[in-house]
Amino acid sequence: MKKLINTPGSVVEDALRGFAAAHPELRVDAEQRVVSRPQPSAGAVGLVSGGGSGHEPLHVGYVGPGMLTAAAPGDVYTAPVPDQVLAASAVADSGAGVVHIVKNYTGDVLNFRLAAELAEEQGIQTEMVLVDDDIAVEDSTATAGRRGTGAALVVEKLLGAAAEEGTDLQTLATLGRRVNERSASFGIALLAGTVPAVGRPGFDLGPTEVELGVGIHGEPGRERGRLTPARELITTALEAIDAEQRIEGDVLVLFNGAGATPLIELYGGFAEASAWIQTRGATLARCLVGNYVTSLDQAGFSITVTTLDDELTRLWDAPVQTPALRWGR
């Protein structure tokens, strides 16, 4: 294992220290492990997400005006504990309630549910938006039902914009579920990532093998495939998505790197995705290309397609000011 780390046990703590030093505009509670905006919009519903670390910039990098109010990063690939989610919820609540944006993994769902009960006892209303966009497998080693992946970013961005507009708790939760329903993802791994505490790659891939439908923790996908030209891999991913949720109309595409894939490859891959979508007759209305929802040092990519409508497009375009996503004023 060759990593830029101090010790496997200090990876999350060290990264949070660095995050705090790099982003003094955010509040980092190292003890509780909560990252939050210091001044949420008055009266706005709070948005809290969290999950295992190792997917950076998800979720800590999406805290800020126009996106999350607070994030609770767990250990590497490990759900945050209920008390931590409770602390994040308390920080995020201004009296209007808090939406929990939760990727569908058993541990995350359980701990957010427990946190919601604890929050309720403290008078904090919560609603959960479950993200389960990864259409590669139904049920998996870590989930009942589909896994949650790239759509987490999309839900966080769109709900963040809606929350800034003063949208109420129930409406936000309904919107979040709608965004999730309109989103579908598929990932392909070229090289496995290594969890620091484990010290060896999470799975074995031969020199010409890829994992089709891989999860963001390196979970098995549908099958092993052959490392073909990018065009074929991307066609495989888009056809899988299209079979589940027809790619048509205006779409938002997140062409996402798994963490160790350089930008030159991602742009090359995106060229093929863009061409496929155009041939298909759909419109590439918005896009993001880069390492946004990662899996430690896994190499490969995932594609998330969200079918837009006027409301979602407007919310996507609204200003956002976070470490990893920023536009508008």
Place this chain on the structure above:
Amino acid sequence: MKKLINTPGSVVEDALRGFAAAHPELRVDAEQRVVSRPQPSAGAVGLVSGGGSGHEPLHVGYVGPGMLTAAAPGDVYTAPVPDQVLAASAVADSGAGVVHIVKNYTGDVLNFRLAAELAEEQGIQTEMVLVDDDIAVEDSTATAGRRGTGAALVVEKLLGAAAEEGTDLQTLATLGRRVNERSASFGIALLAGTVPAVGRPGFDLGPTEVELGVGIHGEPGRERGRLTPARELITTALEAIDAEQRIEGDVLVLFNGAGATPLIELYGGFAEASAWIQTRGATLARCLVGNYVTSLDQAGFSITVTTLDDELTRLWDAPVQTPALRWGR
């Protein structure tokens, strides 16, 4: 070699197609291989950079308001040809002249010089700002004198802000040279990157070896070192920089990933850099943490330290709207 590519020969062309699809706000001339802003500020001096591809988002990702007017990406790790730089200069010139920001590699310097002569014949005034911030080695396999690395981003950002203010050609060139003189960099590789057309890693590193002072094309540094905890590697890099250019006062730190290093490791490394600088008595006034000046799929990091003053801080804070760097309005 496991890469998300179509063929080794089409990597740059494919990436530019993807870049064009992702960034319709920029003009991508695929034939000339020039990326430019469609509407540069009237009367402003043009800023052109370029160099081998494989360092993305450098330089194409830094084209836009507040930064470069145009960029000329060469083949992977290969200088752009003179005609290409000329085309970029012609697009960037609004009559006030063009600054060429050139990383100090023999091929780049030669081709930008030839392009400057051709530009002169067309009535386009140019000034060259040579970037040679990498203090690891004096002369190298690809340079006379120091190599240019992370400071290219800093020069591009600061001159971009100054150009927007209407600063003239000579003053901009002088400013650019001043920024370069106040910047120093040092890089460490954990794993070598692979040039697609070559198909194997550019150098060999044992499982516990690192290359201290590595260049952005995988050029040899000062020596092989041992893979130690991040804290020690970062101390080595900062002490090397400090020996050459004392780290004091207000500093801007670019904590940069080599392309395949995930953000969780970069933030962890940045925690150590930040702590070192604080202990040293200097002030971390501004920073960037991420994969900004990469080396294909090389793993590792580099640190660039620029000593700020009031003018440079103001220019750093000025609005910028490019694919890879954006803040302000």
